[in-house]
Amino acid sequence: MDNSEIQQILISALNLQDAHVTGDGSHFQVIAIGDVFAGMSRVKQQQTVYAPLMEYISDNRIHALSIKVYTPEEWQRDRKLNGF
Template sequence: MPLYAHELENLLRESFPNAQITVEGADGRHMSALVIDEGFRGMNRVQQQRTVYAALKGKMDGPEGELHALALTTRAPD
């Protein structure tokens, strides 16, 4: 079952309610996301991205995952 952009944004919003989140992708399997959140301040990029992947609650797990690929950009606000 594909995961659509608005569903991915809602899922991310649960873990990052105050973040600026932009999700793009129309095929339900390959998307890109930008997550800008104050909670990332002091984290390196790997830590930030691990935090986001944890928020996906297994949607990318294994070959049968709902989301196949996610181009992810994370940062703290300027």
């Protein structure tokens, strides 16, 4: 799998404003930005991002996934900390 495939899956499935994906082919880092995360616990946010990717995790196309989640307001505040 490549970074853009994961990005498109997440944006489409979760109706995200943006997603940034980096990785080496099996280990990926995801920054997901969307209103969908407002009011969710951290665990629920993680589960929400994992859900559309479970098929790829179960067949080992994605071996490891690191996730950071932001609402658009949080992203505006914190994006410089993430190098964007």
